[in-house]
Each structure stands twice: as C-alpha cells, then as structure tokens.
Amino acid sequence: MKSPHKSLFLSLMMVSTCMVLSSSNWLMTWMGLEINMLGFIPLMYFKETTNESETAAKYLVPQALGSTIFIASAMTTLHLNNLQILMPIALCLKLGAAPFHFWFPPVMAGLPLLPAFLLLTWQKIAPIFAISSLHPTLTTKILPIAAISALWGGIAGVNQTDIRSLLTYSSIAHTGWMLASVSSPTPTLTLYITTYILITISIYMCLTKQSTKSHKQLFSLKEPYDSFLLAITILSLSGLPPLTGFIMKLLVLYSTKASTIVILGLILGAMTSLLYYLSLTFSPLLHMNKTHFSKPQITSKTSIMFLLSQFLPLSFIIFYF
Template identity: 75%
Template sequence: MKSPYKSLFLFLMVSSTCMVLSSSNWLMTWMGLEINMLGFIPLMYLKETTSESETVAKYLVPQSLGSTIFIVAATTSLYLDGLQTLMPIAMCLKLGAAPFHFWFPPVMASLSMLPAFFLLTWQKIAPIFAISSFNPTLSTKILPIAGISALWGSIGGLNQTEIRSLLAYSSIAHTGWMLASINSPNPTLMIYVSTYILINLSIYTCLTKHSSKLHKQVFSAKEPFDSFLLALSILSLGGLPPLTGFLMKFLVLYYTETSVLIVSMLILGALISLLFYLSLTFSPLLSLNKAHTTKLKMASKPSIMFLISQIFPMSLMFFFL
C-alpha cells in the first residue's frame, strides 16, 4: 500500500475515534466504531502477505459481531430494557476482554509491530470510552468481566515465548483494569489509558530495532541502554513500584467502587503478571556491568525522554507527598 493511502486511512481511524468520543446517541457511536474498524483494516496490510489476509479475517469477524450485537441491543432496548446489558458486552468483545478474548492473541501474534501497536493502544480508546458513557448501572454489571480479564490475562502470559503474544495477554489484563476504572472519577480512566499508551510507545520504540519475535532474544548486549529501557518499560507495564505503571494501578484501586472479590482478582492478576515480567527482565538488568554503563551516555534524546517518563511521575508524587 502506498504512503498517501496509509495517511488517509490513518486520518479515518483517528477522526472516527474522535467521533465516538463526541457522539451523543447510540447511532453516532455505532457509526464511529464501524468507520474506525474500516480505517484500521487497510493499515494491517503492512507487508501485503497471505498471513495478513488471514489475520484481517480473524479481526473482522469478531469486530463485526460486536458491532451487530451493539446496534441490535440499542434499537431493541426501547421495547426490552433487559437487552441493554448486551451493549457493554458487545464493547467488551471489541476490546478483547476475557472471556471474549479468543480473537485477540492470534491477531496480535500475526501482525507487524506498527499495526500491533495500534491494536494495543488506539483501538481501545473508542470502545472503552463508549462503555464509560453508558448508564452507571450498565457499567457496574460488567465489573466481573474486569476481574476475569485481569486474572485471565496474567495467567495466559505465563507460558508465552513470543513478545507479541506476551503483550497481547498483558493488554487483556490491562483491559480489566480499564473496565474497573470506568465508575471512578473522570480523570482516572483518562490517566490510565494515557499512561498505558505511553508505556507501550516506549516498548514499541525498542522492539522496532529487533527482528526477533522471542522475548529472550530481544534484549541485546550490544545495545545496553535500549535493553535497559525495554526492561524498565516492561516492569512499568507490570506495575512495579515506584514506576509509572504502579501509579495508574494505584489510582484505580484507590478510586474504584466495587466488591472486595473483584479488587482481589485485580491485585492477584497484577502480582502474577509481575512474576513473569520480573523473570523476563531479571537477567538483562543484571547484565549491565561497568563496561556497558559507559555506553549509556551515547543514548539518544528520545530514549532518555522515554526513560524519564517511566520514572518521573512517581518521583513527583513522592515529592509532593
């Protein structure tokens, strides 16, 4: 696909998300979600291979099913109030939240890094904020899905060897935390989504320099600073204090209004995720010996900015406290 067409579909994807965020009725929300899906699908054809066509089919079917369930539930809820519950469930299907995550890991495993980054980050904005615009009674009914997603995503990532599959199950776990923050005060969900996108951006910046898919081969001894940045970003994604990822999870636990069982599932899922994140990054962090620390001064300015972004917010919080 040529560059001008990519720019057109990228603009379509961004504008449709803004359309969902600013919509005032279900019809406009549904139209924005459909345009968002149609704008993202051409961007998945980065290398134009046969496997990408199969991946597009795996993505298209559940997304279309979710959109169909949403518009049918929205129209029939005028006569049957009980069908309104299907509207947030349809959004959970589009998000890839457990137990509706069957399509998400296979799609992530077959995508290139750039569309995979969009699927992890930008494609979550429209459905998650659509759920936040629902009636609070509807949002409360999907809180069990938040606990299941956080727990299932952490358990599913234990035996993964490919970095994309690992990020996919991590995304499922973080989707549970996003769903848990829906009934919190307004800035909480926005802060969580923004921080999650920032952390994934730093991971994407490091992974674009490596062609290997196995997470044990991603950390390179020739580039110690990039390996250190990747390890730090992964630990921040897992919520290790005092990094930025811990701050966003702390805000959700502080402001969320749910049962003790769901909060326990969120905390247990975070601990399990942190277990395999620590086992993944323990060796690369220890491999930074004195010979490698001299190369840290040669790091680029964007890499230093990403490094500061993982540490600086927590430093500010401790300073003001």
C-alpha cells in the first residue's frame, strides 16, 4: 500500500475519533465508531500477506458485532430500558476489555509493529470516551468489568515471554483502570489515557530500533543508556512507585466511585502485573550496572519521549487540580 493511501486512512481514523468525542447523539457516535473501524483496517496491510488478511478478519468480526449490539441497544431503549446495559457491554467488546477480550491477543499477535501500537493506544480513545458519556447508573454497572480486566491482564501476562504478548495483556489490565476512572468526577480518564499513550509510544520508539521477540532481546540495544530508559519506562507502565504510572493509578483509586471489591481487584491486578514486569527488567538492570555508560545524549528521540511520558502528565495534574 502506498504512503498517500496510508495518510488518508490515518486521517480518516483521527477525524472519526474526534467525531465520537464531539457527538451529541448515539447515531453520530455509532457512525464515528464505524468510520474509525473502516479507517484502521487498511492500515493493517503492510506486506499484504495472508496472515494480515486473517488478522483483519479477526478484528472486523468482533468490531462489527459490537457496533451492531450498540446501535440495536440504542434503538430499543426507547421501549425497553433494561436493554441499556448492552450499550456499555458492546463498547467493552470493541475496547477489548475482559471477559470480552477473546479477539484482542490474536489480532495483536498478527499485526505489524505500527498498527499494533495504534491498536494499543489510539483505538482505545473513542470507545472509552463513549462509555464515559453514558449515564452514571450504566457506568457504575460495568465497574466489575474493570476489576476482571485488571486481574486477567495481570494473571495472563505472568507466563508470557514475547514482548508483544506482554504489552497485550498489560493493555487489558490498563483498560480495567480506564474503566474504573470513568466513574470519577474529575478529568482522571483524560490524564490516565494520556499517560498510557505517552509511555507506550516511548516503548514503541525503543522497539523500532531492532527486531525483538523475547524479553532477553529487548534490552540488548547497542546503547546502554537507551536500555536503561526502556527499563524505567516499562516499570512506569507497570505502576512502580514513585514513577508516573503509579501516581496515575493512585489518582484513579482516589477519585473513583467503585466499590471496595472492585478496588481490591484493581490493586491485585496491578501487583500481579508489577511482578512480571519486575522479573522482566531486574536481570537487565543488574547487567547494566556492570556496563560502562557513555555520555548520554539528552536530545535523542528516546530521551525526549521518556521525559515527556514521565513529566508531562504530572504537569497536567498540577494544571487541573
């Protein structure tokens, strides 16, 4: 696929997300979600192989199913109010939250690196903000899904050694925290998803330097300084105190209206995720302790993204609160 076509579909995907964020009725929201899906599917094709076609079909079917349930629920709520609960469930299916995540790991495994990170970051914005625009009684009913996502993302990622699988289940766990922040009266959701996107982009910029599969290859970069920044970024993604990821999770726990059981599920999921991320970075950090560090280049792209991901969300917190 030529580059102008990619730019066109990327612009279509961004415009449709803005359409969902600014929509005032469910029909416009549904149209924005559909355009977003149709704009992302052509971006999956990099080498036009059979594997990419299979991955696109695995993505299309659950997304179309979620859109169908969403618009059907929006139309039938005029007569049957009990079916309103299907609207956030359909959006959770499009979001890839547990237990509706059956399509998410296979799609992530078959995607090239750039579309995979678009699916991890940008494709979460429209469904999660559509959920936040629902009535508070509906958002309260889906808070158990937040605890299930956090727990499943932490437990399923323990035995994973592939980097993409680790990021996949970490995304499911972070989706649970995003759903928990939906019930917050403060702009916690915007701050959390901004922090998550910045940290994920920092990891993506490190992964593009070389082809990595297992966690042992992840920290074999030529520059020890870049490997050190990557380790700190991953620990921030896991929520290790006192890094930015921990501060954002603390902000969610402080402002959410979830029950005690849901909060315990979120904390247990975060602790489990922290376990396998610590095991991921512990050995490389010990190895880098014996490595001679050259003078770091603060102006490099990796350093700039690291500084943005760690300090920009903190400045947002000061601005809002």
